[in-house]
Amino acid sequence: MEIKWYIGLAVALFCTGVVGVLTRRNSIIIFMCIELMLNAVNLLLVAFSKMHAASPVAQALPNVASDAQLFVFFIMVVAAAEVSVGLAIIVMMYRNIHSVDINFLNRLKN
Amino acid sequence: MDPKNIWITFPELLAWFPLVAGLVAFMIRDERKVRAWAIGASLITLGISVASLLFADNTKHFALNTVSYYWLKYIGSNLTIGLDGMGHMLTALTALAFPLIFIAGGKNSFKNASAYYGLMLLTQCGLMGVFMAMDALIFYFFWELAVIPAYFLCSRWGGERRIQATFKFFVYTFTGSLLMLTGILYVYQHTFGTQFSEHSFAMNAFYNASVDVKDQNWLFWLFFVAFAIKMPVFPFHTWQPDTYEQAPASTTMVLSGVMVKMGIFAVIRWLVPIFPLAAIRFDNIVIGLSVVGMIYASLIAIRQDDIKRFIAYSSIAHIGLMCAAIFTRSHIGMQGVMLQMFSHGLNIIGMWIVADLVEKQTGTRKISELGGIAHKAPALTIFLVIIALANIALPLTNAFVGEFMMFGGLFKFSMIYTAVAGTSIILAAVYTLNMVQKVFYGDTNAVTATMQDIGLSQKFVLAVLVIFIFMLGVFPQPLIDLTKETVTAVLLRFK
Amino acid sequence: MNAIILTAVWGVLMMLAGAFVKSKSTPKYLAIAGAVLALVVNCMEMNTGMPLLNIEDKNMLATNSMNLTFINIALGCTLLYFLLNGRDIEKVGEHVSEYFALIFFVLCGIGLIATFNTLLILFIGIEIVSIPLYILTGSDKRNLKSNEAALKYFLMGSFSTGIMLLGIAFLYGGSETGSFYIANIISGSAPMPPMIAIGLVLLLISMAFKVSAAPFHFWTPDVYDGSPTVFTSFMATVVKAAAFFAFVRLFENAFGSLQAQWQKLIVVLIVATLLIGNLTAVFQQSVKRMLAYSSIAQAGFMLFAVFALNGLAKEGLVLYAAAYSLASIGLFAILTRMNDYTIDGFNGLGQHQPVLALTATVFLLSLTGIPLTAGFMSKFYMLQAAIHTGKQMWLVIFAVLCAAISAYYYFRVIQAMYFKDSNADSVPVETSSVSTAFKVLLIVTAVLIIAIGLFPSLITDWLYF
Amino acid sequence: MSNVLQLVWLIPALPLIGFLLNGLGRKMLSKTMAGIVGSGTVLLAFLVSLYVFFQVKGGNSHVAHYFNFINIEGLKIGFDFQVDPLSSIFLLIITGVGFLIHVYSTSYMHEEDPKDFAKYFAHLNLFVFSMLLLVMGANYVIMFIGWEGVGLCSYLLIGYWFKNTNYNNAAKKAFIMNRIGDLGFLLAVFWLISKTGSADYHEVFANLSKLTTRDITGITLLLFVGATGKSAQIPLYTWLPDAMAGPTPVSALIHAATMVTAGIYMIARSNVLYTMAPATQTVVAVVGLATAILAATIALKQNDIKKVLAYSTVSQLGYMFLGLGVGAFTGAVFHVMTHAFFKALLFLGGGSVIHAMGGEQDIRNMGGLKKHMRITHITFLLACFAIAGMPPFSGFFSKDEILAAAYEKNPVLWGIGVAGAMMTAFYMFRLYAMTFLGNFRGTHEQEHHLHESPAAMTLPLIVLAILSVIGGFIGVPEVFMHGGHRLEEFLAPVFAQSNALIKEHHALSHSQEYMLMGISVAAALAALAFAWNKFSKYRKSDKEEAGLGKVLENKWYVDELYDSIIVKPVLAIGKYFNNVVEKRGIDGFVNGVGRAVNYGSRQIRLLQSGQVGAYVLMMVLGILVFFIVQLFL
């Protein structure tokens, strides 16, 4: 299997996430789209790790491919932390204005 | 007594004494005391300056009277200040101007006097530094430092529209000096190094920088714009009338008497010798601009109804000639510029003092509203007439010698330019006499009926100025001798 | 390394203090002590190379004098920030020690991004910096502006994290042997393969986002404006400088050899940033928001470090970080005391609070880049670094013209303080909120700025000794 | 000898001392003291000049160097004085006539306030000082100093009664017109300096080989421009009639006897240059003659006693320039001298009349003064004869010399010159007749006051009258007496260099000369008789002048012409520059930059819409741009 298909898939997922961020107003959904982007990256990283694992040069190195997978692990860790903070912020906003619409608040501009 | 043997050298004294005096002035709360302190301090500075002139040995270009501290040695800049002939002359002008300005201020009351006098003295420090800097970076520092206190002075104690007017002045000059800074940095990259650094900001390093012709051509303009704004040369002059109009009188005196000389000084010290090829290449443009500016400003001056704006435009016309004369690259022209820098400084201060006195007493600056002051204040009128005539370069006054030599230099460069520029001396007569006539002659009116003649302190100041006017008008040779070496050194750069 | 450990530990300590210490002012002193301690151990490491714990870092962290110097500056500025703003932090909300804890965590993250050697540490460091900031931004919970800012910051920050991760993934994929070590991503100076190029651009963009370079700056004004002013102060100074440091480190160490191929992007960034930052700041009425834009404008100057990437640029960056942080912290500290954040609110400050006005003037002059202030020296180094490259002189000229514009808005504040009178019925600052210690600290800050302006080697020498 | 000549600095120094004493001590000095100081210093200067005169007789020329005025690389201008026959003649005229006028002034100005009286004498002394500098300077720069100095004094004295705006305007006009000429002078000096490297007469004339014909023509033309300003020639003559606003002695001294002759002195001094530039000489001659005729025509119809004299001055100066133009340098100088005598006399006489008439200057209101003012009348009449060129009065000799020289050059010049001389005779005797003959036409009050002036005023009149009568005999032409032209002999060394340059010299035959004299005298006599006859019984009439008469009365409308082609346009341009170019153009641009920044700020601010979606969109667009820049460009 050639790497380009995985790249294509990951990029497609990533861009779907970007489109979601651009088009939606519900902050929770935007947040989910960002998670989607992160997952696309995760997929890409793993795919790359397997690509490097297949290359003869890299196979000689010790941790080939594991690096990227650990990186993915850390991304998940960070994502988890981010989610907790992010949701807290959204909840806080909801408490104040009873809405999760990102455009509802626009006192800060210009 | 060799100045080297004194524990501290003249350049140091000249630069740091006003600084310290200024800082001290901030501490003094009582207005009378702080004024006395300012006058005293400026007189001491004058004394130092006179002493330095006595020890001046102008045959040793820069060699003597130069002091250098290690400072930013790893980037090749040292705090080097020194006095050559031109520096001597201009520091003397600065030192002379300030006590006169302070004394002429009389019993003017200022809100927050300590800050006022402190800032004035700081301005003096900046000016001194500019005239003595022997290092491009130090020059830039002082260049800015002279402007900042002046900006505060104008904005704090100025007229109604002071904030906009002086802000324009500040932004304008600041833009110019930033452009110059880029130029300095670029030249710096092409200088030889010192033992600590790859390149050097020292003046000699700049003079010997290997800047090729192509670079000179645009670097020249970076520097020139900065200096042209300061001088100011047409068409960079529009900040000046507004600022002069709005600034407090004594600051205006500093601005026009001394600070505009910074621009001319800088052209001679930091522009022409560094980019001789570009200076030769663009001489026609610069002189053309200057000459156009002379005529232009003179014509405008004819139509001015505000004394302050009137003086401002007349100053622009005079400065134009100085700028043009520098680029003639002739001995006579350059020497004329030297003389004229000093003369113009004194004359214009005199003009401002008179204008200020008139405004204070009558409450108006409108030429059309005044008249007949000669009856009420004959002494003031006599001084004014002498100063005004000096301003239009009547023979045996100081400005004549300078203008004569500058025109002589310009003539060597181009007869056409001289003829066109020469019409400005006619126009100068027109606008000056118009002003004199409308303000001082004729019959008194309601505004001027209560006019009093000037007090003793103003008389003293004006008398000093008049003495200088005639002294230098009859016997300018000392000033010529003082600056001769500088001129020769600068002109050598064209060889 | 020392600083990272200590700040992390101190963060935990502060957190625990929140649970056990009831006095409201104790956390402040604890935090100050922590900052001092961190500074001490960092200096220790600088001078002796002696780590607190001997941890095998697998070369993931680089502790050279440059990085440690930077950490020193960040810690020093934070210390100053604590001293000046300690009381204001207390006023934000109930979780005083938690705020301090978060700030310590941010410092820990700053330690990481100042020393990272792999993209993983960079990523984690940036997240450790960002997440507490999201929280601090939203810490004024009842304030809708604070809410809004937090949400905006969080969403856009996460988005940029996504961009960054995609970039990292592409770099990983494009690198010869599949490595996250920044030194191994590129070998030689051949034309970039497209995958590397994609990764580079994406990483550049995410870093540009963090340093709020246009056109990725949009979060900055809103977030700086909406956050509680004390935290804006921290965000806009120490954190921003740290992001810059990471930016420069990344691009120097990872892509330095290919600089010619991506320099044009930096040029675009610089032009856009300077233009937008300076222009937009001109019209602002709120000083706080004006400072936000000015921070964008200053970022334009700092970007010259990335543009030039030479020794001068590094010295300049360190100086810039110090100068900019000091001046901004000072200004924000004064701003927190103001009754009215608009420029008109500063009217007559010169008469009511001469010390505040004077020091604010020094800070503003420094930000404008007037000689003898640190601000001048830092701009000077930056311009010199750019000119040293011998390329794109027009960019430098453009930059100084923008600096002239910056004088326009900085001086508006000065004008307000000195040349205008305050309204008869209101004072710009409540006298009670200005303690002597505060004034002394401000003066110390101003003196520091002038000292650095006079002797930049006070800081740059650290890089070499 | 030279040791003694070192003392020539005394000559200008004495009036300067007088100026300082009177100027600084104007509050302390009594009128008498001020008068004594003022006249005394000039008298002393006259005595020294007299001494100098005898020293330089025989062609001695001496340069006294005092100090370096300007000494730079490539140019050395000393503060040097030169005395030679030419300057000594002028010294005598200036100090001599000047002294007489000072004396006259003590009486004429007696009604002034003591302070102003002293001020007046100070100015007068300053004028004498400047004039002396002008003629004594050993180089063009010192000459220029005096040159502008006299312009200044003229300004100060014309505007002496500074309350009157018209007087001020006249003063201003004088100064500015002089300045226009000064610019020409200055340019010429620069030209000389840049080519010969010096402004010293000796060096310049010794280095003429360095100058091309173009240079010399240019220099002489520019110098002549200077001369037209100072000596009131076309086109810069209009200031002189206006300058009559000053006190009458001032008019006599400055605007008749001395200052206006500065241009002649300068050209005579530069005779070598002019001889080498025939083209310029032609210009000088033509301009001189044209001025002579133009001014004479105007004088025909003037009714102000001083105005008539003023135009006659302009006219006579024109003759002098004609002389210079045709190479009769001696003749010109001779005419300067005789003119100084009789014109000063005329002015002082006129002053005496005005004094007697209580300030009245319109001759239509005079008449029959012969009875009341005998001395004034006689001296005035003598002066009229002199100026009309009646033999054997002084004017005859000098004018004749010029006309003869003109004839040599071109008979047409002579013809026009004679026509001018006719007009001169006509208007002078019109003036004389209207003033002194017939019946008194003024008010009773004026008539009651009519009286002869005091001795201080009449004495100078008498002295000048004597000089006017006999002054001509120092230059008796060759025809009458061989070797009778002592002035020519005396001045010969000065003009030696240029005489040597004139290759051919066709002298007039004696018969031709007699004929020319005869024609001109006859013409003048005819005009004289006609005027005497016509105006001795002049009656006042309210008839408006019409046609040419009106044009002449209004001075050919030259002032109006200048006003509309120079003054108004300049003012309009100034206004345009001030209101449009400056405010809207340059400053508008500067402010426009500021406004543009502000506008840009307001617009660019709108990008910051406050909406996260928009922000992210911008970011994504930015990403796209960056990708395209990096990957596809």
Added chain:
Amino acid sequence: MSITEIIFWGLSVLALFCAIMVVASKSPVHSILYLIGVFFAISGHYILMNAQFLAIVNIIVYAGAIMVLFLFVVMLMNLNADAEPKKNRYLQFAGLISGGCLFLVLVAAVTRSADAGRVMQLGTGESGLIKNLGRILFNEYVIPFEISSVLFLSAMIGAVVIGKKN
């Protein structure tokens, strides 16, 4: 077409479909469910690439913990379909276009790359196994591992500071 490829395509279509539905569906709850679908599809890819540890973690952490948290929050707020007001169509359209452009640009760049054709190791390889990863994590990645605790601590504080009701 080998079995691997069939699985790849099947999973890819599923992932993309679910991703698009996350963006497109009106109700947040549906979005969440679709997102979980995406996660499962991605985990399938992980297994395909023999990254078993990540596959499991992905299911547990993302689908299990994070998404449940989301769901919980959405339920708590009682956000239903059509809670979202009408949105600026132009902005939506612009978002779609620019997202598409981004995709095109990236794909265009990748296809120019020589690496695009490199073959992957699918189904085999030790690197994704827990044993292997664990060893490396605790040997070489000690610092990031330890440091990420700081991240969690700050997230925890954040939840307290922000979430706690005054």
